[in-house]
Amino acid sequence: MISKAHKTLSAVALASALFASTTAAHAVELTFWSMWNEPEPQAAALKTIMDAYTNANPDTTFKVVWNGRGNQTKLRAALQAGTPVDFMDQDGDELAGGLQKQGQALALDEALGTDFKELLLPGAYDLYAKDGKHFQVPYIYNTVNFWYNKDLLTEAGATVPATWTEFLAMCETVKSKTGKHALVVEGTDAAYAALPFSHLVERQLGPKALIKVFEDRTGDSWLDPAVLDSAKKAVSLWDSCIAGDARGFQYPAGQQTVALGASMAELVGSWLPTELADSAGPDFPWGAFNFPEVEGGKGKRTDLQVALLSMVVLKDAPHPKEAAAFLKYLVSEDAQKILVEQGGVGVTRKGVAWPALLADAFTAAENASALTNIYGGIGIDYADFYTKTFLPEQSNMFLGQKSPEDFVKLMAEATKKYWEGK
Amino acid sequence: MLKAHVIRRSWKTALAYLIVGGWSLFAVLMILWIIIASLKTTRSLFGAPWTLPSAPAFSNYVKVWVSNRFDDYFLNSILVVSASVLVLLLVAVPAAYVLSRGKFLGRGAILNFFIFGMGVPVPLLFIPLVVLTTELGVIDTLMGLSIVYVSVSLPFTIYVLQGFFSSLPAELESAAVIDGCSDWQVFWHVMLPLAAPGAATVAILNFVALWNEYQLSLILISSPENRTLSLGIYSLITSMQYSGGNWPGLFAGVTMVMLPTIALYIFLSERMISGITMGGVK
Structure with a gap:
């Protein structure tokens, strides 16, 4: 009897351990370095989006460093020192002349698929492409x-x-x-x-x-x-x-x-x-x-002349696939609506209306014949x-x-x- | 002849007073304007920049102190700067004394080494400091920032204090030695008290310099909870693009940064000036 109970307990313990180890093996903490300061509305919107993502994908959590606008400068120094970072954001132009040009951004074409650009407003995804490869996911549109x-x-x-x-x-x-x-x-x-x-x-x-x-x-x-x-x-x-x-x-x-x-x-x-x-x-x-x-x-x-704000996945990111999957979610309709409502910004996703204050700019972005x-x-x-x-x-x-x-x-x-x- | 000389001298004095007085008045007016601006709304700040606020908006201070976390940044700055200045004095005063009074091989070379350190541009140190502090495990910590502050402030501090110790009469040391004092007792009981004005001077100069320091903290500190006040001001300025221009809030932040150094100068300026005029930096 004792032996049977012992066996049962052992089996339960083993199953629990297996389950725990499986969960642990899939649990990922993505490190995100951000151009926003924590009190800014855009940061609040991103927090809501990350929380929603974690709710839908309990194995993925986020560790965020709210660096503010000097993000890329700080990140460069941190990368030199070997600090692991999965993804970051900055003005697209600054990234194109910075991390992207220096080969520190990951090409996202495979992870995002060929149809990805159809999800975004005209020209937005291709604006920072180099030699046919895409390294940035623009998520805020100016x-x-x-x-x-x-x-x-x-x-x-x-x-x-x-x-x-x-x-x-x-x-x-x-x-x-x-x-x-x-x-x-x-x-x-x-x-x-x-x-x-x-x-x-x-x-x-x-x-x-x-x-x-x-x-x-x-x-x-x-x-x-x-x-x-x-x-x-x-x-x-x-x-x-x-x-x-x-x-x-x-x-x-x-x-x-x-x-x-x-x-x-x-x-x-x-x-x-x-x-x-x-x-x-x-x-x-x-x-x-x-x-x-x-x-x-x-x-x-x-x-149009534009200034898009983009995310990039770092080339040496510890979790590149998971980071790319989150960026895909960031330009989903749900996430982009959160950015509009909480962040008060224009976004890159087709069909997601911008705040009323920016209605004319949204029309201009929807009808853009070329972007510079x-x-x-x-x-x-x-x-x-x-x-x-x-x-x-x-x-x-x-x-x-x-x-x-x-x-x-x-x-x-x-x-x-x-x-x-x- | 004498009259002409007196008139010429009076003119020179009057001119000097005019320049210094005008400069002082300008500085005081600017400080007052910043404080007044910090109590306005954005609209009144730009619509009527030279008027007093109809109803002082103290909420600007509350917003910056609480929402923009200046309470944390203020505490961080106090901790980092106080600790740095204390450690700096603990290291630099004995070092300067030995370099000033000691007679040993390589003394000149060591002193020149410190003087050379004053000429190294801080941006050249960015990458080595990041690598070093990372290897030591103190990057993005207030302790790491303090260590760097002490290191980069040492050359100037030792140079000034060495000159100060050199200006003290050697007879005092000789008398203490004749009275039976050991080297340590000579330093502790005789020379250190005499050097107090000099030590106070470099402490104040370093406190003000480190309180306002920005470049190193920008590179070495990434976590918002470890930001110092100068980084807080920077984040206020940069967040104006895309998130709205809280200019009165910025001036409230500048006032918070400015007031401690002004208070320090008001209370300790006499000691600082006497230190400078007594020591080797006159």
Whole structure:
């Protein structure tokens, strides 16, 4: 009797041990290093998503390090020291010129399958692909548009412009009818100041034109009349669209003038309504319209500059398959809705509507005919030239310290010299 | 002739007062503006930047202190900086004394080695420090950060204190030796008390420098619970993109960082100035 009970207990114990060891063998703790700070709404949304994932997959748990925006910098140092990390997130452009370029990101094509790109908004999955391979899963979507005060546009009796000529006419109308300038810029921010010129080049010569101009090793593409015309058009914004004192505006002085109703619009990313939420208030009549077409140009009004935020799985991740499976879940309809509702952001999944504040940007993303990286994309592969030459010289030209003619000549020579040194 | 000299001297004094007074006034006004800005709403901060807040928004401080975890960061900064300065003095004061008074082979070389350390740019140390602290198992810990702070502060501290000890009269040491003091007793009972103003000076200078230090903590600390105040400020600034610009909250955070060093200077400035003017850094 005792022996039988003993045997039964032993069998139960063995079964329990086997079950426990099987469970332990499948239990995975994914280490995630994040670009968000813990108190941010985006972090709260990601926490909810990870909790939901763990509920559905009890064997997978998460260890998160909320690093904030310096995430990639910290991660590089940690990887050097051998710290194991499964996946991380950052601005897609920064990743493309960083971990991805340095070969530290895992290609995800096999894990995600060939149909994956159909799940995302047009062009989003391919934006950071290299040689046909995909290393990033974009999960948050930022468009670049003119973000404007709808009431001011209505007060001026103007409409959203479709062409450059209409755009300049809108500036005149707003100025004469409301006494306010249609546009504002952060004059001392060289990157923001590059947005009009980079858009104009793309509207004249087509998507990703700026990077193509730079990649002409002779430098002669800068001397293309369309490039010079783009530079002249950018400078002409100061004639009737932008107030002269904006030349000295230090971020966030320019955008605050939109929130305070002193100017109508700014060409900037779709994060603007969130950034200005406190000063603009909840009832601010936000609208967004795309950069207009230039008559006779190859670029379309529906072409977009974007700044996507992406996840990557590290090449030396301890659990690459499990991490990739989670990223697949991150762009599922359920997870993306959580990001919209809790995080207040635009997302990459097709058919998941963005917050009401960003409705115009969502329409722009849904109808995008081509995507280009924000500021024209030179900064990704040619960061040195971008920061030391293009941005400061473009800024000098835009602010009137150098003529458009001198600017294109200088860029042609600098580009040629750059490639000769390679 | 004498009158012209007096007038010229008066003009020079007046000019000096004007420059120093103007500079001081500017600094005080900026500090006051930051404190006032920290009590406004974002809209009033940008809409009327030079006015007083109609109703002080102390909630900015509460939000930063609680939601942005500045309570933890403040405690971390106090712990790391106090411990670092204490250990620094424990190591640097005896070392500087020996390098100043001792006569042994290689003394000059060791002193030059420390002086050379002052010229090494901190960014060059990033990767070696990350590897080293990882191997020691102290990366992403406050203890690891303290060890690094002590290490990188040693050259400057030893250099200053060595100069300070050198300025003290040798006769005092000789008298103590004649009275029968051992080397340790000479250091502990005679030279250390005389060096107290110098030690206080380097303690204050290091405290302020480490309190505001940012680069090393950014590289060595990753866990949010181990962040120091300077990293807290950094996270406030960077989270403005994508998550909303809480500018008054930022100024509340800056005030929290600024006030301890200002208080330290107010209470200990006389001692610090006397230390500098007495010692070898005058």
